[in-house]
Amino acid sequence: NEDSLYERIGGLPTIEKLVDAFIKNIARDEQVLPYFRKSDVTHFRNGFIAHFCTVVDGPCEYKGDSMVDIHTGMDINEADFNRTVELLVDAMEKVGISYRQQNEILARLASLRKDIIHL
Numbered sequence: 072n073e074d075s076l077y078e079r080i081g082g083l084p085t086i087e088k089l090v091d092a093f094i095k096n097i098a099r100d101e102q103v104l105p106y107f108r109k110s111d112v113t114h115f116r117n118g119f120i121a122h123f124c125t126v127v128d129g130p131c132e133y134k135g136d137s138m139v140d141i142h143t144g145m146d147i148n149e150a151d152f153n154r155t156v157e158l159l160v161d162a163m164e165k166v167g168i169s170y171r172q173q174n175e176i177l178a179r180l181a182s183l184r185k186d187i188i189h190l
């Protein structure tokens with residue numbers, strides 16, 4: 072699909088750069104970083120890339136666990152969720168995703184919020 076959000080943002084190369092910038096942002100953020108203390112960065116990177124790819128209607132298959140299963144037990148609050156989204160927006164900005172496309176992506180991620188916070 073040539074007109075998919077995936078194609079419009081530049082496909083997998085853009086998503087890989089985006090996730091790398093996102094991971095760097097998390098690594099520098101004292102509010103969100105503690106959640107990732109025990110995480111395998113490579114595993115997170117691969118999973119987040121595949122998942123994000125499906126969110127933007129790309130030709131990827133996310134084989135990881137559901138958003139609910141992954142985030143259950145973390146007890147993520149609104150503030151930490153919002154901060155994480157800010158770190159993702161900053162990464163989108165850094166890789167040149169347009170403001171309009173950012174908004175499309177954020178609308179899609181907003182529907183996942185209930186599967187991630189207060190679990």
Ligand code: HEM
Binds near residue numbers: 119152
């Ligand atoms: C829209 C928001 C979010 C999305 C789309 C999302 C997506 C994902 C995905 C796809 C993975 C799994 C990667 C994999 O193992 O295959 C993951 C893991 C993880 N997420 Fe989220 N996440 C979101 C928000 C958050 C927030 C707000 C936090 C904490 C503040 C968080 C903390 C984590 C942690 C710690 C892991 C790694 C778990 C582990 O070590 O196995 N996530 N997330």
